[in-house]
Amino acid sequence: MAERHYDVAVIGGGPAGYTAALYCARSGLTVAVLEKLSAGGQMATTDWVENYPGFDEGINGFELAQQMERQARRFGAESIYGEVTEAELSVSPKRMVSSEGVITADAVILATGAYPRxxxxxxxxxxxxxxxxxxxxxxxxxxxxxxxxxxxxxxxxxxxxxxxxxxxxxxxxxxxxxxxxxxxxxxxxxxxxxxxxxxxxxxxxxxxxxxxxxxxxxxxxxxxxxxxxxxxxxxAVGRVPDTALFAGQVEMDGAGYLKADESTRTSVPGVFAAGDVRTKAVRQVVTAAADGAVAAHFAEEYLLALREGAEPL
Amino acid sequence: MTPISITKENFAQLVEGAETPVLVDFWAPWCGYCRRIAPVVDQLAQQYDGQLVVGKVNVDEQPELEERFQVEIIPTLLLFRDGKAGEPLVNPGSKAQIVDWAGL
CATH class of the missing domain: 3.50.50.60 (FAD/NAD(P)-binding domain)
Structure with a gap:
């Protein structure tokens, strides 16, 4: 399979990942979401999401995920149903090996979420x-x-x-x-x-x-x-962040969450952490979506600096 | 091609009589994991058009097929080659897992 290049690659297709993809695509960036199964992540297994604003009667988590995917796709975001098996994040461009081929990108947003312990x-x-x-x-x-x-x-x-x-x-x-x-x-x-x-x-x-x-x-x-x-x-004894793939490359806390402040910037330039995978106080659909928007903003800023030849932040 | 609906009436013709392998997804409308794999099953039907037929069995409507193939958990995938089912794949966690299992 041929290598494909994007401005931004998003790993993980939950609410953080698809919001990041939506914002990147609307900014005119090329973006792909790498998702191993289908849109939604943990949200897709939630029968009824009652606290995501705008859905006054609540909405099925899988359906909400499908809508997020369609919305991002309308602006040009691609979905690749591939499992990422290798990620080289410190090289330029950054390189992901997946079951659907090799993907390279100038910036990467990590939105891999967490799974039940x-x-x-x-x-x-x-x-x-x-x-x-x-x-x-x-x-x-x-x-x-x-x-x-x-x-x-x-x-x-x-x-x-x-x-x-x-x-x-x-x-x-x-x-x-x-x-x-x-x-x-x-x-x-x-x-x-x-x-x-x-x-x-x-x-x-x-x-x-x-x-x-x-x-x-x-x-x-x-x-x-x-x-x-x-x-x-x-x-139901808690969750574990899905970050094993990034061990030794991106700084993590003791529990394996990716260290990043509200800017979502990780220890690696051009790599951002959005959603449940990030060190944060409140892990909800709405905060995951918010992280996605923020990550897209700082990814875009990083790409601008990169292309102007300036030292990226 | 989009996945075809398999029933006890058309099973012999569409699955046992097929010239290509047939991937059958046993599912039900109320099953969350079944909904989660559905986009990938649809995509496989298109991606491997010509090499593979993809069918779906709604176990609520087709209890005879569910019993005949001893499907206890859904989603369960079965791959039929020359009309014979191989090892089932229960609740796959990724598209990659389905592709590996089916030998595509």
């Missing part, structure tokens, strides 16, 4: 889709009328447990601490919806036949062990 238990990978799930709104329907366990104690775990309580026969929330990392009213709401919370408890193993049949639990305080039969386990 695994519990790290034996057989967890093998049981994925066979009882172990990471997205309640995506997979909840498979467990209609069944017994499920939600692992975690933050906002996502609470929301997942509430969503599942409307579908499932019984929902347990297993949390290793004695309080939730979620609004104070959450506990009451959960219990009011029949969710049974197992405090100070961690999951130490998975029981299986062909699919998941139960989880092994350990009381954190006493060390007492027991088994809980269930059909599904929803893991």
């Amino acid at each position: 695994e519990l790290g238990l034996p057989d967890e990978g093998a049981l994925r889709g066979r009882g172990v799930a990471y997205c309640a709104t995506c997979d909840g329907m498979f467990y209609k009328g069944k017994t499920v366990v939600v692992a975690g104690g933050g906002n996502t775990a609470v929301e997942d447990a509430l969503y599942l309580s409307k579908l499932c026969r019984k929902v347990y929330l297993v949390h290793r601490r004695d309080r939730l990392r979620a609004p104070a009213s959450s506990r009451q709401t959960l219990e009011g919806n029949g969710v049974e919370i197992l405090w100070n408890t961690r999951i130490t193993g998975l029981r299986r036949e062909k699919t998941l049949t139960g989880v092994e639990l350990e009381d954190v305080a006493s060390g007492a062990r027991r088994e809980l039969a269930c059909d599904g386990l929803f893991v």
Whole structure:
């Protein structure tokens, strides 16, 4: 496959990536979004986005993603459904090797987002889709009328447990601490919806036949062990930024998020970080979109300086 | 070509009788992951036009096909060569994974 060159390459097609592409394209830059599956990232697995302004009744996350892609495309942004396997960010032009060929670009916007953290238990990978799930709104329907366990104690775990309580026969929330990392009213709401919370408890193993049949639990305080039969386990124990590809090239914090301030500039000139992948306080669709616009602005500024032969910022 | 709709009535003709390999996507309208792979499945149908036929089975409407091919999870992709299904691919995470699996 031939090498293709763009002014700007965007890696990741979530709300940050497609907003960056929209702004770049409207500025007259050539831009390609490299996306391994389809538009939307984490947003595409959100059943109903209720806090993105302008959609007063809310909107399905996948549909919103499709609209963002179409909007960017209307101004000339391209989508390449390719998985990036190598990225050389310090050379000029910057070079990405993907399953759809080699792409070079003068500036790169990294918008790879984050993916759900695994519990790290034996057989967890093998049981994925066979009882172990990471997205309640995506997979909840498979467990209609069944017994499920939600692992975690933050906002996502609470929301997942509430969503599942409307579908499932019984929902347990297993949390290793004695309080939730979620609004104070959450506990009451959960219990009011029949969710049974197992405090100070961690999951130490998975029981299986062909699919998941139960989880092994350990009381954190006493060390007492027991088994809980269930059909599904929803893991909601945080997210991991998708930055392994950029290790050693772009500065990161201890958790692997790309270090960049509100300008989205990373430690590498001409490389910008937008959306959930960036070190920031609030990770929402709307802040991801905002990052995309900012990254496009500073990418354009960088390209102007580059073409005038000035030392780029 | 756009993906064709596969039913128990046309299965023998369109899949078993096809001269090219047939990639069949088992899906349902309520399945979020199925929607996510749909743009890639559509693109494969166009990109490999002539080499590959792409079909879709709505498992809500075609429970007989779902049962016959023991589809327990959706999306599941099956590749038929000479009318015979190979190893299924369950819930692929990228276009690259589908291309590798299908040997395209």
